[in-house]
Amino acid sequence: MAKPASDRPLRPATLLVRGGLMRSNQDETSEALYLTSGFVYDSAKQAEQTFTGEVEHWQYSRFGNPTIAMLEQRLAALEGAEACRVTATGMAAVSAAMLAHLKAGDRVVASRALFGSCHWIVSTLLPRYGIQTEFVDGADLAQWRTAFKRPCQLVLLETPSNPMLEMVDLRAVSDMAHEAGAIVVVDNVFATPLLQRPLKFGADVVVYSLTKHFDGQGRVLGGAVLGSKKWIEEVLQPFTRNTGPAISAFNAWTILKGMETLHLRVPAMCRSAAAIAQMLEERAEVSRVCYPFLASHPQYDLAKQQMAAGGTLVTFDIEGGKEAAFRFLDALRVIDISNNLGDAKSLITHPATTTHSKVAPEERARLGITEGSVRLSVGLEDVADLIEDISTALDAAGGHAAPRPKSVAKMVVEQASAPPSQPEPAGETKPRPKRKAGAAVPEPVARAAKPEEPDLFAKAVEGLFREPQAAEPAAEAAPAGKRRRKG
Numbered sequence: 176m177a178k179p180a181s182d183r184p185l186r187p188a189t190l191l192v193r194g195g196l197m198r199s200n201q202d203e204t205s206e207a208l209y210l211t212s213g214f215v216y217d218s219a220k221q222a223e224q225t226f227t228g229e230v231e232h233w234q235y236s237r238f239g240n241p242t243i244a245m246l247e248q249r250l251a252a253l254e255g256a257e258a259c260r261v262t263a264t265g266m267a268a269v270s271a272a273m274l275a276h277l278k279a280g281d282r283v284v285a286s287r288a289l290f291g292s293c294h295w296i297v298s299t300l301l302p303r304y305g306i307q308t309e310f311v312d313g314a315d316l317a318q319w320r321t322a323f324k325r326p327c328q329l330v331l332l333e334t335p336s337n338p339m340l341e342m343v344d345l346r347a348v349s350d351m352a353h354e355a356g357a358i359v360v361v362d363n364v365f366a367t368p369l370l371q372r373p374l375k376f377g378a379d380v381v382v383y384s385l386t387k388h389f390d391g392q393g394r395v396l397g398g399a400v401l402g403s404k405k406w407i408e409e410v411l412q413p414f415t416r417n418t419g420p421a422i423s424a425f426n427a428w429t430i431l432k433g434m435e436t437l438h439l440r441v442p443a444m445c446r447s448a449a450a451i452a453q454m455l456e457e458r459a460e461v462s463r464v465c466y467p468f469l470a471s472h473p474q475y476d477l478a479k480q481q482m483a484a485g486g487t488l489v490t491f492d493i494e495g496g497k498e499a500a501f502r503f504l505d506a507l508r509v510i511d512i513s514n515n516l517g518d519a520k521s522l523i524t525h526p527a528t529t530t531h532s533k534v535a536p537e538e539r540a541r542l543g544i545t546e547g548s549v550r551l552s553v554g555l556e557d558v559a560d561l562i563e564d565i566s567t568a569l570d571a572a573g574g575h576a577a578p579r580p581k582s583v584a585k586m587v588v589e590q591a592s593a594p595p596s597q598p599e600p601a602g603e604t605k606p607r608p609k610r611k612a613g614a615a616v617p618e619p620v621a622r623a624a625k626p627e628e629p630d631l632f633a634k635a636v637e638g639l640f641r642e643p644q645a646a647e648p649a650a651e652a653a654p655a656g657k658r659r660r661k662g
């Protein structure tokens with residue numbers, strides 16, 4: 176018999192480690208991986224009753240699976256949402272949330288600064304199905320107000336946005352959208368629930384790419400949609416069960432285990448990102464630094480209101496356009512060139528030629544993306560190594576090329592090509608206690624969400640982002656800026 180669950184509300188770190196845990200009667204410590212497509216019934220009658228809904232029993236992994244359900248409940252608990260459904264990718268989550276809610280004749284308003292594929296769904300896919308769409312500048316409340324003069328069924332926005340880290344006022348836009356009859360869907364990938372919980376500001380649905388910070392170690396793809404129980408069960412679920420964007424139980428399990436360290440990884444990445452943003456502001460080779468918690472960010476006050484920290488991404492412009500930006504990227508020796516983000520490894524990309532290469536140049540300019548813009552996803556390496564790597568590469572970008580050391584990645588490959596060690600002898604395995612197969616399945620019933628004490632989550636998050644007392648201040652690790660930024 177499992178011990179009863181805590182009836183006190185739990186803080187985010189605890190939810191990330193224990194939320195949604197359903198132990199089978201094998202008493203495993205770690206969440207079990209149910210790598211199975213289907214499930215069996217004790218009798219024809221039980222199968223019949225499962226399909227009529229009289230009996231709760233797992234049916235088929237396109238509909239649900241115990242490992243996937245654990246991930247859904249962990250995510251819902253963290254977000255403070257009533258319900259969650261997990262999908263194979265972040266884009267499956269965004270497209271399911273929109274297509275499940277919309278029909279021909281409806282109208283969508285979206286912020287212009289969206290992830291590339293989200294932009295394609297709004298600009299290209301939805302109009303094919305007779306849905307009207309309109310983009311606004313997310314930061315401009317007057318544009319939202321004008322757009323809401325006509326009826327609207329759904330709003331899609333991203334804050335902070337990719338790649339320029341522009342903010343949208345969640346409270347103001349949600350209030351206006353509701354008056355126009357729309358639900359508000361927020362792509363919260365860049366913030367994570369630790370930095371920002373959009374439902375608290377009035378949003379209705381939150382979508383994630385779990386590929387990013389949740390897995391956080393570059394292994395698997397995943398997505399999530401969170402909202403009210405009623406909307407998830409009545410609107411989203413019929414769509415996902417029948418169209419099939421289901422995640423693999425293996426990928427769900429990988430993400431579930433990744434989440435156990437989210438509250439350690441994200442604050443550490445945010446601290447390094449803030450130190451790097453400050454250091455970049457000192458450099459003459461950098462003409463602009465975008466980071467929500469820099470006082471120079473045009474929406475600094477809004478960022479401070481909506482977010483617990485500035486995030487793990489820093490976008491900046493290298494003086495000298497594409498050529499200088501490419502020189503900078505190619506001179507990096509620790510940070511990898513990659514279009515992914517939220518990873519333990521620091522990754523950098525040149526949006527104009529990669530993630531946003533299919534966006535028309537005028538539209539790119541409107542989004543603030545220049546030929547010199549680079550987007551850095553700050554990882555978990557020592558911030559002093561990251562700052563040294565960036566400083567040396569900026570010297571190279573500015574034309575003061577430093578001697579090029581051998582790349583870290585290359586050194587690792589050379590070491591790895593040494594002869595492999597002998598395989599370990601297989602350990603003896605204890606015979607497993609025999610139990611009735613059906614009895615091992617944990618209760619599929621979700622534990623009811625506990626009512627949350629006001630501010631417990633916020634207070635605990637504040638603690639996570641507080642500078643650790645014993646740690647070396649980041650400023651000491653940073654070499655002093657060579658030159659003051661001009662102007």
Ligand SMILES: *Cc1c(COP(=O)(O)O)cnc(C)c1O
Pocket residue numbers: 264265266267290293333337362364365383384385386387396397398
């Ligand atoms: C990565 C990403 C997505 C898409 O997620 P996938 O898991 O790659 O499908 C959507 N929105 C944002 C902001 C993203 O960064």
